[in-house]
Amino acid sequence: MTTRGEAQQRVDRVRAFQRELEELRSGGVLTLTDDQRAKVERYHAALDAELAEEHDVDADDRGKQLSLGMKIASLLGAISLAASVFFFFYRYWGRLDTTPQVVLLVAAPLVTLALTALLAVRDGSGYFARLAAMVAFACFVLDLSMLGQIFDITPSDKALVAWGAFAALLAYGVESRLLLVSAILCLDAFVAARFGTWGGAYWIDFGLHPENFLPAAALLFAIPRFVDHRRYDRFDATYRVWGLLTLYLPMLVLGNWGAGSYLPLPASLIEGGYQVAGFVVAALAIGYGVRQNLADVINTSVSFFIVLLYTKFYDWWWQIMPKYLFFLVIGLTAVLFLFVLRRLRTTGRAVSAEAL
Numbered sequence: 001m002t003t004r005g006e007a008q009q010r011v012d013r014v015r016a017f018q019r020e021l022e023e024l025r026s027g028g029v030l031t032l033t034d035d036q037r038a039k040v041e042r043y044h045a046a047l048d049a050e051l052a053e054e055h056d057v058d059a060d061d062r063g064k065q066l067s068l069g070m071k072i073a074s075l076l077g078a079i080s081l082a083a084s085v086f087f088f089f090y091r092y093w094g095r096l097d098t099t100p101q102v103v104l105l106v107a108a109p110l111v112t113l114a115l116t117a118l119l120a121v122r123d124g125s126g127y128f129a130r131l132a133a134m135v136a137f138a139c140f141v142l143d144l145s146m147l148g149q150i151f152d153i154t155p156s157d158k159a160l161v162a163w164g165a166f167a168a169l170l171a172y173g174v175e176s177r178l179l180l181v182s183a184i185l186c187l188d189a190f191v192a193a194r195f196g197t198w199g200g201a202y203w204i205d206f207g208l209h210p211e212n213f214l215p216a217a218a219l220l221f222a223i224p225r226f227v228d229h230r231r232y233d234r235f236d237a238t239y240r241v242w243g244l245l246t247l248y249l250p251m252l253v254l255g256n257w258g259a260g261s262y263l264p265l266p267a268s269l270i271e272g273g274y275q276v277a278g279f280v281v282a283a284l285a286i287g288y289g290v291r292q293n294l295a296d297v298i299n300t301s302v303s304f305f306i307v308l309l310y311t312k313f314y315d316w317w318w319q320i321m322p323k324y325l326f327f328l329v330i331g332l333t334a335v336l337f338l339f340v341l342r343r344l345r346t347t348g349r350a351v352s353a354e355a356l
Contacts, residue, residue, distance in 0.1 A: 006233075007051045014044050074127040075178065078134035085138050089146065101150060105143045109166075112136035120174050133170040133179055140166050157193035157203045160186045177238050184220060184242045191216035199262060210250030210260055217247035237296040244285065244297065248304040251278045255308070278308045290344050298344075306337065 021040075024030040032040070051057045085108070093101065113136045119129040144159050164186030171179035189206070192213045196206035206212045220243030224236035254260060255274040258267030265273075282305040289297030310330065317326055 007054065008057045011048065011051055011057045014047065018044070070127050074131050078131045078178070081131065081135045082138035085135060086142060089142055093146075098150060102147070105147055108139040109136055109143050112139050113170075116170065116174065126174055129174045130176040130178070133174045133176055137163075137167050137170055137179060137182060155204070157190055157197075160190040160193065164190065172232065175232055177234060180235060180238050181242065184239070187220070188213060188216045188242075188246055191219065208260065209262055210253045211262055213246050213250045217243050217250075219243075220246060237294075240294065241296050241300050244300045244304070247281070248278070248300075251281070252304070252308060252311075256311070275308070275312065279305065282308065286344075302337075302341070309333065 021030070021032075025032075096104070112132060116129055116132040116136050119132050120126070123129050141163055144162060147153070148155065148159075164183045167179050167183035167186060170176065171183055192206040193203040195212040195215060196209060197203050199209065199212070201208065220239050223239045223243075229235040251274050255271055255278055258265075258270030258274075261267075261270045261274075263270050282301045285301035286298055286305070289295070289301060310333075313326070313330065313333070317329065321329070
């Protein structure tokens with residue numbers, strides 16, 4: 001089954017082919033007969049009509065610009081409606097008895113879930129379905145939170161499992177990367193809370209030890225290797241990017257705050273170790289991304305490498321260097337990065353040419 005992302009890529013390839021064919025004709029390199037040109041145009045017209053009907057693809061640059069505006073409006077609308085539901089509950093909550101409260105809490109996510117399913121069938125673009133799905137997720141989070149308050153249930157990290165599972169269900173149902181990120185954040189928090197509990201802390205204090213997040217990073221980065229996401233546009237990249245962020249951010253924190261580590265070592269030694277590990281891991285990830293042609297891995301790892309390097313430059317030289325010399329070093333380092341990245345790009349092109 002063709003996904004919307006694949007359909008859009010097919011349309012883009014058709015437009016690129018048409019432009020290139022026109023360039024070849026203008027340059028006298030290739031000229032189709034009138035019959036051949038008519039056949040190609042009819043085929044492309046039929047293909048455009050089919051993909052537009054099934055997947056609501058953008059046929060030109062103007063359509064892409066409008067789609068970008070729709071994505072931004074959908075995102076802002078989803079966040080605003082979710083916030084509206086939240087504040088509506090808290091505005092009128094105290095005026096209701098327990099029974100209406102429970103009925104309303106149970107009904108809200110079910111009704112919005114049904115609305116999401118209906119819109120997913122009738123809305124080919126998916127924007128309204130994703131908006132409704134975000135509201136359904138907000139209602140579900142409020143549902144568990146406020147039911148726990150009503151019945152005086154002790155807060156537990158297990159609620160993160162329910163929230164994450166519901167967000168993942170909606171994300172895969174309407175192909176929403178925003179909801180996928182919500183599910184990933186719930187998974188991050190749950191895994192960190194579990195490891196924090198096993199370390200002897202109360203689950204809600206999992207953030208006091210950034211190392212609690214490292215197992216979740218490995219899990220997130222491994223998911224695309226074992227789960228087929230060909231039907232879901234850029235879901236693999238989302239898992240990889242958030243897996244790397246879940247790895248890099250704790251390393252960045254521990255590289256400057258060794259007291260937050262579980263390791264029974266001096267804080268200065270822990271900080272130095274994580275700084276070195278950060279550079280090594282980022283460099284290895286960049287190499288892996290180049291070999292596997294994963295732009296998301298390369299960009300995320302290069303960004304972390306630069307942030308970590310500039311952080312160390314500040315620690316080492318800000319106090320002892322004249323400011324003009326400090327920023328000169330920063331600028332020359334940026335130029336060096338440009339040369340290195342250009343070399344990596346050239347190497348990647350050579351590998352691609354050999355594969356062809």
